[in-house]
Amino acid sequence: MTSFRKRTVQKPIRGTRTSPHTAQVITSSGNPYLDVVIGGGLPMGSICLIEEDRFMTHAKVLAKYFLAEGVLSKQEIFLGSLDDIPAEMLRRLPKPLTDLESEVEQREEEQAAAGAGAENGLRIAWRYNDLPLVNSEHATAKIGHHFNLMEQMDSIMLYYANTTMWDDSHKEADIVIAFGDELSKSSSPTSCSLEQQPVENAPPIPGAGEEIIQEVKTKEDQFLLKTSEEQLTYIHQMLRDMEDDPPIPGAGEEIIQEVKTKEEINANNNNNSSTTVASSTKTASQESQVFHNARYGGLLNDIQQLLRDESFVAGTKKNLCRVCLTSLGSPLWYDEHFGEDLIKFLTLLMASVRNCNSVCLITMPMHLIAKYDASLVPKIRQLVDYAIELESFAGSEKETHPAFKEYSGLLHLHKMSALNTLAVHMPDTTDLAFKLRRKKFVIEKFHLPPELQESPKPDSCSTSILSNSNATASLDF
């Protein structure tokens, strides 16, 4: 017997890669510039907090990038929000660029930069002409995709995306539907609400799939007349299954047959609905015991139910789940025990996300939370792995200030913690600014423009940005 063992390389999860720096499995945040800042991507099991800007414009863009990346990488998506309509948000995801398009765009940018340099033509400091151009926008290794914010993602892509949504509006339906562990995940009422819309708008799949979709559509119309959401869910579940096995001509009949069989099972299960309600009532009572605000319990329960799926078990490398919660902790969440519930929810979310193949992106209006209770801010930051604040210039004095005219706002890195490793990645600089261009969201090093005119007094605004708030304090080293 020899000691030879055939080396089997496990297939990585779609849309992930191993970081050469930390040897961790990372996935793209959707925005290549943000990926560079956080060291290549979000490590598996991490939570990234985006502290919203006052008008919530830019934080939402990052959330859309995060979701769009998940759709394109065929990862499972959970989107929860009280402020936004999740289905609407998903419908407005940015359109992905093809490799060719992104290359062309990159080349155009390089040419534009080179052209601008040549036009300026340095006469005094002419030696600098020989030096390569400093590109403050970081280039990135290929991990995620590039997106065009001007256009929306094709509905067919969204149609095949595995999405679960939560907006606290289908609580009753959830109780009725959750009659089995296997079905409870896919039968979330909100999970089909997204898919109902694209069915109508979705362009037909070229080839044999057309027939199947047509038949399913007809069947779906019948079901809609019956207003049975469960039956709809079955169809969508099957369509998801079809994604793995491409449709073949004639296969549609089998699918319809399967739908009928499941319909019968469903009818039988309806008889046992009393037990379902009882179990759901039990869950609801558990939620109320843990949280004062039942919404946290409902949301956490849905997330945990999804994450318990065997495809997300840590180490299995089957699939990754992207959990996105927008405007968590907004005034819609307020009640007497707001702080207590929010912190508990985040602690339990952290426990769940770290325990399986998942990443989480949360956007929170920290400026409002800080006004509610300032001590909540460090507590929240302690429970996440990355805390990134977006300080938008919109509506502030800085909007018209010449020093900031190139940028839409500043990006503050409040926390980057080492998860499953010892040391944390530190970016080249922490002086970062962002700008929302027509097609993309760019994060770059913050530069003050050259001062070409002599000003009588020093610019207090620009100096205060670069200097530390505790400038008078002596250095620690």
Add this chain to the structure above:
Amino acid sequence: MATSVLLACGLNEQKLPGFVHISEESNVDGSFLISCILGQRLRISNAGTLLVCLQHHYQHYFNAGMRLGYNTNIFQGKTLGVIDVLSDMAGQGLASKWLRHPDGQNLTEQLMEDIRSQVETNYASRNSYTVLIDNLSILFNLGATKLQVQQFCQDLAALSKERDNLTVITKLSNSDIYQLTDNNVAKLGQVRIQVLRLKSGVFREVDGKLLIERVLEEGKFACEETRKEVLYKVNDRNVKVFTPGEIGVKV
């Protein structure tokens, strides 16, 4: 790997003080200290260790340990015991015993009971025993009151006094917010390590500052303390310490 930081903290010895408290300021990560201490305890033959995971999963300590040159999996179930509260909560969901309190006990009482049972099972067969609790502030997050956490720490301190060669090491995050609890817990022990951020801002070559306070003479009138301040930098596979003034701005 981590010898220098442990030497600076006075924790690189076979016999440790009975109660050690680590205070972690907001926006500072002091988890590396737990990994360093864990590695040092595991390397001592027949020294038992109990790791109570409240902030990170056991998997985090395994991965961090691999970076520091030790494998916790080899020791698990032998000299290393783990109470992974986070994993349990993730697995059981809202029905977890840490959230439901089925026996009428509160969270801290349940945790204390689990620690006691682990100590009673393993202490007798070990030369020394160390209980590492990675973050007390998570107990606050899960609904424990200040009084309960204080009582929990007093019970732990009593446990360390009951038995020779038993050390309890606790860490509390956001010590600037939970200042009262932090000071009260620190008073229970002989060594207090404060992990502080640099007041002057972010510096590439230094991550933060360690302020080590140690009571010199134990007894009824113990009042003499030593204070030591070192700067630290956590690298990929080691932790370096510097004395203030050693590192400067390179021009």
